[in-house]
Amino acid sequence: MTLANIGVIGLGVMGRNLVLNMERNGFTVAVFNKTTAKMHEFIQGDAAGKRIVGYETLADLVKGLERPRRILLMVTAGAAVDAVIAELKPLLEPGDILIDGGNSYFLDTERRSRELEASGLWFVGMGVSGGEEGALWGPSIMPGGSPEAWQALAPILQAIAARAEDGAPCVTHIGPGGAGHYVKMVHNGIEYADMQLIAEIYDLLSRGAGMSADQLADVFAEWNEGELKSYLIEITSHVLRRKDDLTGKPLVDVILDEAQQKGTGKWTGQNALDLGAPVPTIQAAVESRSLSAMKERRVLASRVLGGPKPMYQGEVKPLVEAARQALYAAKIIAYAQGFELMSMASQEYQYNLQLAELARIWRAGCIIRAALLEEITAAYRRDPALPNLLLDPAFAQAVAERQTNWRWLMQTAIGMGIPTLALSSALAYYDAYRSERLPANLIQGLRDYFGAHTYRRLDREGVFHTRWNE
Structure with missing residues (x-):
């Protein structure tokens, strides 16, 4: 029997797509799912005829793997990870490698690393960004853990990772212990900020200037051709252009204005407070989601609390241009906060993070991929010890050149009573x-x-x- 190169436990959307990605790139994959029927459905469906082998027990999965065994856990963060580790641990031998590919809290990863390495097992906390499409066609991958584990995993991870325009795979060894999950946590914090900044610009131009969803879709599509080019700007235009099948209205206009969150943005803010790192734009994004969740209270308050009517009186074209410049400047600020936090964490936790490498592996595959990351990579290559992106001459000039329009936009938003927690915090x-x-x-x-x-x-x-008092 041919032994599999890697095993995957957990066949949710991300797990399944990573399995298909690995198989497409030449690897034989063993799979297991707690619900056996789900595993058989996958084997008989998307995995049919491929080098993917399903197992009904963890013991059989372990027997079906080449050594050192490499097992990727794609299960819900928290207690489920510990439960699977507890089941697997007696079945493994020294030198085997467990990889947690979920959004686990980095201090949980630190604990698991210590416990497993005491038994001779390697444990890798691995951030994976890119959503279901990225998992299938190439995500950005952030593996932590020991260099030995990285060497054993590198051929697989480099093969399945996204590739930037220069052909480089968007994966690198992040650092020891929980470094991989730490960097993924901050990545998600920046993602929170980026989405909130985009949402505030949308609100200002929609509610304030009266622009339609179709008009805004055109604006964001145009912006995606320039310095704001990014995955989030691109899909913003797609979301704004989509019509609701039931009503024919723009779908965005019938979606409830209540943003949910899974916790990584909150963790970023909490850790920043622990380290004394100022990340107000990330914090504002988290708090904006919390405010959005108070829908009933906001409806009540809207009938009680007074304020100006959001009605822009001037020409729309200068407002749109100011919004573009403000969004770019604020995005730089959000990245500056995230990278400074990682720099401080690198010293605190002795992760030895290479900031240029982190920017490099985020250039493709991940949710926050953007043309801006090419410039961030270049900035940290020019000065690896750069304490803050704003101190790089190119970024200092970029923000300075846009601040006049940015300040005018904030004054306009305040005058109309439109909340801009993230945009305002970035400027402050x-x-x-x-x-x-x-x-x-x-x-x-x-x-x-x-x-x-x-x-x-x-x-x-x-x-x-x-x-x-004397």
Whole structure:
């Protein structure tokens, strides 16, 4: 019997498509699903006639794999991952490799790595981005774990990964322990911010300027031909153009305005607070989703709370151009926040992240793939120790050239009463980052007044306290 090159546990959409991707690229794949009927349906359907072998037990799956055994878990993050590991562990031998391809919390991955490596097993937390289409035709892949495990997995992962325009596979070894899942978490945080920025621009031009979904579809399609070219801008035009089969209206106009979330954006914000990394645009995106979930309260508030009517009075063309420039500048800010967070985390967790490599593997396959990532890759190659993208001359100039229109757009949005939590936070971050002096001196004075927390001075060394009531 021919032994399979890799096993996959979990045949949801992502699991199935990764299996088909591997098989198409020349690998024999063994598969298992907790619901046996689902496995047989796959084997008899999409996998029929391919080098894909189904097993009804984990023990048989393990026996059907070449050594070192490579087993990819595509199960729900959390307790399900621990449960499958517990079942597999007695069946494996030292040197075998378990890979978690779900969106697991990176500290859970750290724990699992320590526990399994103590038993001689390698554990790889692996971020996978690209959705179901990416999984099938080439995702961006972010594997962490040991270099030894990476060497054993590299031939498969490099074969199935997306390829950028220069032909390079969008995968690299991210770093030890939970580094892969950490980077995927921040990727998702940037994704939250990117989508919220796009949504706010849509709201401003739709509700404020009265542009139709079809008109906005044309705008986003045009933007996708220039500096804003990206997967999210591209599919925004598709979503806006789609008509509802039931009503004939633009489908976007009948979708409930209540965004859901699975937690990775929240984790990014929580970790940023732990590290003292400012990521206000990512936080604003998470909080905007939370506000959207308060639909009933917002309906009630709309009848009680007053404000200006969102009605733009000027020419629409300058507003659209200002929106384009503001969106590009704000996207740079969102990426700057995410990359600075990863830089700080790299030091805190000793991940030794190579930021140019992270930007490089996000150029294709993943949800946040964008032309902008070519420039980010170049910036970190010019200066691997760059503390913030805004300090790269090219990006500093790009934001500076667009800030006049960006500020006017924010003034216009505020005047119309249209919320722009992410766009506004990005601009405030830019202004705070470029400020030599911030009002934290007053905060320190207040803290010292009520709590004797002390303060430092500009003109001399040391720590001081004032008896404010004397």
